[in-house]
Amino acid sequence: MxxxxxxxxxxxxxxxxxxxxxxxxxxxxxxxxxxxxxxxxxxxxxxxxxxxxxxxxxxxxxxxxxxxxxxxxxxxxxxxxxxxxxxxxxxxxxxxxxxxxxxxxxxxxxxxxxxxxxxxxxxxxxxxxxxxxxxxxGVLRFDATIQERYLRLFTMLGWTDRGPGPTIGGCAHRRMGWPIGRIQRTADTTKAMLADVLAPLGRQPGGLGPAGFRGDDGVPVPGSDLIAACDAVLPAMVERDPEWAGWCSVLVNLNDLAAMGAAPVGLLDAVAAPTTSHLTRIIRGISTAAQAWGTPVLGGHTQVGVHASLSVTALGQTPHPLAAGGGRVGDVVSVIADLGGSWRPGYRGRQWDSTSSRSGEQLRAMGSLVADLRPHAAKDVSMAGLVGTLGMLAESSGTGAELDVSAIPRPHDSTLGEWLTCFPGFAMLTADDHPVREVPGPAVAAPCGRLTAGAGVRLRWPDGEVTGAVASTVTGLGAA
CATH class of the missing domain: 3.40.630.30 (Gcn5-related N-acetyltransferase (GNAT))
Structure with a gap:
């Protein structure tokens, strides 16, 4: 200090x-x-x-x-x-x-x-x-204490005035903070465009899902107990790391189902590659993951001689789906995450790989944790990062959120900035009356925040200081 x-x-x-x-x-x-x-x-x-x-x-x-x-x-x-x-x-x-x-x-x-x-x-x-x-x-908060005479200089350099500081040697000081926008940038670059882009779909009857599930990880299929989820993998990853891309295409979709309390039934894939060899490597990754989670690939579309691309649709089943928009002001926010593993080679600070080293039994057990807990709201942590995902849960619930920084569980080989903005492999956020403190391994759980009135996400630090992380809504889709 x-x-x-x-x-x-x-x-x-x-x-x-x-x-x-x-x-x-x-x-x-x-x-x-x-x-x-x-x-x-x-x-x-x-x-x-x-x-x-x-x-x-x-x-x-x-x-x-x-x-x-x-x-x-x-x-x-x-x-x-x-x-x-x-x-x-x-x-x-x-x-x-x-x-x-x-x-x-x-x-x-x-x-x-x-x-x-x-x-x-x-x-x-x-x-x-x-x-x-x-x-x-990867630092998220940077402080300084300056003489009041230099307040104008620091504000010109972009620092934020946080109020009076101590008097040292008879000289009055100000507490200053350097605004670090890493979390806001992650949310903005991954999700902020959604409301405008998806507006035409939302104007259709039943578009973007039934009431209460808009902006959710998956969507209840009308007239059934099926849940459908769909995710595409970045083309750059499909080209650079095809087996890992195949694995992740299954992982992210089954995480979506798990967040809604649904048991997976099957998968559909749409995969394309410039060569048969490349296509085979992508399919190998999909197949390995499907076997690990015990979820068959029911069909799909396969193409060769074109640019690499990959998307997967997952079907799950539950008569009582959980919504990300079910949170209430005052609910305790808990994190459930697998902290094992390491950074995926070539993706340090962006993708944490905890799943490829787990057994199928462990993966399936973690996939049922949210269904067993039945919280008011749940959402799996996506490419928006932990804080951005919490912002989406809060937005769907019509609330804001606050996180206790020191209570967030994270791997030893990760800075907080990396962990709060990366794709963490397996991590779920829940909001409920009761905190989640223990879950069957290998995942861990900890209460680390609450839903609040207003909008956006704030970080609470050990000295009581509260700083903004996400200024307002994340997607602009509003309450579910």
Missing amino acids: LEGLPHTTISTPGARTRDLSILAGPELSTPPDHLVTVADDARMLAGYHGLRHTEFVERQGLFATSDHDDVDDDPRTVVLVAVSADGHVVGGVRVAPCTDTDIGWWAGSRLVVADTAHAGGIGRALIRAACAHVEGA
């Missing part, structure tokens, strides 16, 4: 002394040549710590003998330094997690800039580099 350093002072012989806030920079018209990089050797770190000692201990007297603290000892701390053209460290800043267990909440601190002969633009560059670094590391 940004404790300890109220401000940095930069000076040069014959020049007027200027104050620099914790993450602020001087405003000189001609910035010198410099490179901002991660301090990855002893020389760079020594240069950075030397600047800090000179500034904070010797010149300002903020510390008696050393400005070293626990953040310096944290192996997760990253130091960014500005290096001049002649190889000297002329500035630096550190960024680090704010909690013992990294939940995606970081802060910047101990920014220091050398004398004004080398200071032009370096402070601003370090601020921007710190923001870029934490976003690249």
